[in-house]
Every structure is written in C-alpha cells, then in structure tokens.
Amino acid sequence: MANAHKKSNWLRKIKINEVWCTEENEIQESVAKAFQSLLSKPSDWHLSLAGLDFDRLGNEDAAKLEVAFSEEEVFLALCEQNGDKVPRLDEFTIAFWQFNKDFVKEECIGFFQRIP
Template sequence: MSGAFTENEEEIEAVILDFFSKLYTKERHEEWEVEGIEWGIISQQEALNLEIPFSEDEVWCAINGYGGDKAPGAHGFTMEFYKEFWGLIKKDIMNVMEDFQRNGVVSAITNETYIYI
C-alpha cells in the first residue's frame, strides 16, 4: 500500500494490522540484554534451585509487584483483578505455574497484552 490511496476497508484493515503487528512483535531469535547484570555460569546449587516449584508466596509477591492498572491481557483482566480475587483464583494460577515448570512453556495467550487505541 506504500503511498497508495484506497477506500477499500479490507485493504485499510490489512495495512493497519500489518503495521501494528510489526511494531509490537519481536523476532524470537533476538537476544535480551539487561544492563548491569552479569550472566555468568551458575553453580550446581543454583541450577537445582531453579527446579524447585514456585511457592504460593512467591507467586503472590510477584503479582503484588505489578501495577494494578497495567494494560489487560488477552483475557481482559488487569493485575488489579488478580490482586482483588487472589483468594478465588490462586489455585488456578498455581496450576498454570506448575504447568509452566513441568513443560517449560508459557501459553502465548498468557503473555499477551492488548493495547487499546
């Protein structure tokens, strides 16, 4: 569509979708860099500690570490929802955490955030 004019809604939608998909998507092969962190080799004990299941306390602390008004995920819930209803949903959240530790993969939808314009 580069510079072309159109009134076709499908073409307009496709261009907008393509633009924002490229803008908010990163290639999987990109390496992340965090300034000020040494990525040295970990000890045997540190490696073993990575295998320990997440505790409910750890998950709760992580949830509380997020701002409650951040953009909602694909499911429509903000972090404030998780804080408010932790007593009701903690069992389900802990199941997601256990599934992650067992399979080593987080569902793509779990890690989505929608940006509303």
C-alpha cells in the first residue's frame, strides 16, 4: 500500500530560502537542512508564568495528598472504569478485576501501598 501512495506523495519542486529545488535528493537535503536550521536556532521567546494567578491548596488539603488510598477509594475507582480496558498488556481486563474484586482485593490494595 505504501508503494501505491508513493506516486502521489511527493513534491515536484519546493522553494526554500528563495531557491527552487527540483531534484529529489536536492529537495530531501534542502528540507532536512531547513528544519535543522529552524530547530537548532535558540529562540528569543520563552514561556513566562509571570502575572498569572494560580489557586493554591491549603495546608489541610495538601496534607491529604500524602495519605494512602483507602480500600473504598481503590474499589470505587476500579468500579468506575470501563470494563474493556486492560491496565497492562499482560493483564486481565478491568471487567475481570471488577467481577473478582473480593478475590483480588489484597493484590489491588498491595499495589497502591507500594506506591511511594
């Protein structure tokens, strides 16, 4: 399929820095050099967050971020997931975990307890 599209996916000519390029290898080299030049130049523009106002967590809410997940939170999050998803390629679907939550409870809780 790639060969079928190759005939229609090419440039006959391109103008780079006021110079027309018409040969295939010349086009490839010119485009590569143009992008390399664009991406290697240091920019004068820098992201600035000055003047932006962000909401901040209070001490009590910030401290809650350090508390371990409760068993109820883990299983509520598990039950809210779409059943056809798979956490990892070598794992069961979420539906399996939802259906067997009593059987796999300790493994789920253990996973969240290992998170630093």
